[in-house]
Amino acid sequence: MVNTAIFKSYFGKLLPQTDTVxxxxxxxxALTPREALAQYAVTGTFNDTFYANAGEQLDAVVKLASEVEPEFLAKLAIYAAEQGHMKDMPVTLLAMLSGLESDAFTRAFPRVVKSGKMLRGFVQIMRSGTAGRKSLGTRPKKMVQAWLDRRTVPQFLQAMVGNDPSLPDVIRMVHPKPKDAERAALYAWAIGKPYDLAALPAEVKAFEAFKRDTSRALPAVPFQMLTSLKLTKEQWAEVALSGSWQMVRQNLNTFARNGVFEVPGMAEKLAAKLADPQTVRKARVFPYQLLVAWHMAGQTVPGEVADALQDAMETAxxxxxxxxxxxxxxxxxxxxxxxxxxxxxxxxxxxxxxxxxxxxxxxxxxxxxxxxxxxxxxxxxxxxxxxxxxxxxxxxxxxxxxxxxxxxxxxxxxxxxxxxxxxxxxxxxxxxxxxxxxxxxxxxxxxxxxxxxxxxxxxxxxxxxxxxxxxxxxxxxxxxxxxxxxxxxxxxxxxxxxxxxxxxxxxxxxxxxxxxx
The missing domain is CATH 3.40.50.410 (von Willebrand factor, type A domain)
Known part of the structure; x- marks a missing residue:
């Protein structure tokens, strides 16, 4: 008769043995250094988790980054930004890459830093000392200058939203050289210096005029630049209709507080926008973001709008x-x-x-x-x-x-x-x-x-x-x-x-x- 105990013992030896706790x-x-760094890149937010604190995560990422080649680090930063839709981790990897003797940093930067939020995050990390120094340095400064130079006026204004550091802080740090009179006026306006009013972009002129007279047409600026002004519910409705899909999803309760859904037809229009399959795909929304919006939609948010989030989930x-x-x-x-x-x-x-x-x-x-x-x-x-x-x-x-x-x-x-x-x-x-x-x-x-x-x-x-x-x-x-x-x-x-x-x-x-x- 077969000795099953022997075969059981032999079978156990064929299984891979553990090598960590x-x-x-x-x-x-244990994951390999590449696997481990990739895991951090798509899940790490440098906040305390159930089992580990933010400092431990950062120490681990710094150590692992030193164990891979610059090209992999650059590709991982791009993947985390473009495919993982992460914010803090890609610019952290980019900051670490900036100090290495490789052109991978300059190749990766434009693909990682696509928004003002990402730019501010990169500058903040560089100044924190995480990358080994507390100043931007020549190469990073040139990349930031080039980033500013390439922004369209709407992109620039969107980047004006946010702090620590603010976009004006970044401009003061890197001293970009304006390519023309309009850009010179825009930079001066942003940092509070005297500027040529006639040379300002049309969007900024309209914003300045609206601040003086809110009965004018709404300027084409991010809505956060308007919230300190007393808008009517009709103006808030206009803000909602012109906003991006993600902006609408994030601000449903804000719209409700400001009377947007009291404007005839607005509930139906916003519901149609939220449920539109093409718009949902373009927004690259995480399904869990929809779940949160659905849970947080208060009783003041109409039922058809909440139902539209469920329709969006089917697309997501x-x-x-x-x-x-x-x-x-x-x-x-x-x-x-x-x-x-x-x-x-x-x-x-x-x-x-x-x-x-x-x-x-x-x-x-x-x-x-x-x-x-x-x-x-x-x-x-x-x-x-x-x-x-x-x-x-x-x-x-x-x-x-x-x-x-x-x-x-x-x-x-x-x-x-x-x-x-x-x-x-x-x-x-x-x-x-x-x-x-x-x-x-x-x-x-x-x-x-x-x-x-x-x-x-x-x-x-x-x-x-x-x-x-x-x-x-x-x-x-x-x-x-x-x-x-x-x-x-x-x-x-x-x-x-x-x-x-x-x-x-x-x-x-x-x-x-x-x-x-």
Whole structure:
């Protein structure tokens, strides 16, 4: 008779042994420097998280940046900005790149710094000393001057919104050389110096005239420049209609307070704008941003406007792939997932929790793949009844309402093993800090042991660990496991290619490295 104990021991040796511990002090697998830096790049916001503080994140990023070549650092900064839609991390990587002997900095700068917010962030980081000095330096100063020179008047005015530093502060730092009389007048106006009124751009002339007489036509400037003036509800309605999709989504309650929805037809017009598929796609909205707007839409926001956000959600999740075969999605609903997804920051902590994002991803998968199974977990699998035909908002709310308990990433896999389930793709959405199933340092994790059992029955199955926090340990690592991080649509392309067998476990890094500088 076969000695099963021997074979069990031998099988265990074939599994990869852990080589680090996670933030919960449980055995785990370390990501490579490139993988780890990419994880920080698409999830890090330099705020305190459940397991780590902002300073630890920054120290880790600085260390990891020194372990990769400048070209990869540049590509990662571009990826984080263009695909990850991040703000602080791309300019941080760019600041670190500025001190290296490479032209990758000058090639990456225009693609990373696309807005005034990004420019101010870059200057702030450079002056903080994070990049190794507290001044801009020659190359960065030239890039900032060129950025200012290339801005159109509307872009320049949009960049005037914001502080610490403000755009006028930046202008005073870099002393841009005006290319013509109009730009000279614009710079002087921005920093409060005497200027030639006749040479000012038409938009600025109209703004100055409006400040003197608010009965005039609204000037074409960012609405934040008008809020200190006493606008009528009709003027506020005009602001809402002319605003970008994101601006409207962010200011629904502001519009309600200022009487916009009291103007006949405005509710219908704004609802149509919010629900327009083409506009939603162009806005590059995160689904969780829509979830927040939907939750925060007060009773003063008309029902048709709130419903339009649900319509927009259907467009926003259209990039979630439709998978063949048996799909299982496992959202982490443990206690640590109750922390803000972008971390804690005094006076600016997001109301969106990690569990909200995990629930939204799971609900999005279910909406696009109605036969998928959803197995939320903490210490164990939490049974919840979902209907694939229900709206994403409804199912996400059901999942996000669970919450609590420890983290046991093995639990859903144990359930599948027990059921002898047929599995083609399993997707975890978690902070990956599993500890209840800890098997001790040097052994395979509990998650990998359970995955190996699933693979015996389903040899072609694939496992995806989608991490939404800036941690760089994983409970699963193998050729059939994709570790990926972030909130944007870009993760779905990588998951789809991996699930279809078009790429391997390195698909995420491959996408980053494929960026053409």
């Amino acid at each position: 996670n933030h919960a002090s449980a055995a785990a697998y 999740i259209s990039s979630v792939p439709v998978f063949k075969g048996n799909v299982v999605v496992c959202p982490d609903v443990s206690g640590s997932m109750g922390s803000p997804v972008t971390g804690y920051r005094k006076g600016a902590t997001s109301e969106v929790r990690c569990i909200d994002v995990a629930a939204l991803v799971a609900a999005s998968f279910l909406r696009r793949n109605p036969r998928a199974r959803v197995l939320p977990f903490e210490n164990r699998v939490v049974d919840v009844k979902l209907n694939g035909r229900d709206s994403v908002m409804t199912n996400a709310a059901k999942l996000a309402a669970i919450g609590g308990g420890g983290t046991n990433c093995s639990a859903p896999l144990q359930r599948l093993v027990k059921e002898k389930a047929k599995v083609d793709l399993v997707v975890f959405v978690s902070d990956n800090q599993s500890w209840i199933d800890d098997r001790g340092e040097g052994q395979a994790t509990g998650m990998m042991a359970e995955w190996a059992r699933i693979k015996r029955r389903n040899p072609a199955a694939k496992l995806v660990c989608l991490d939404i926090q800036p941690y760089v340990q994983t409970p699963a690592k193998a050729a059939d496991v994709l570790n990926i991080g972030g909130f944007s649509d870009a993760v779905y392309d990588a998951i789809a290619n991996f699930a279809a067998g078009k790429s391997g476990a390195g698909e995420w890094l491959r996408q980053i490295e494929a960026i053409d500088l």
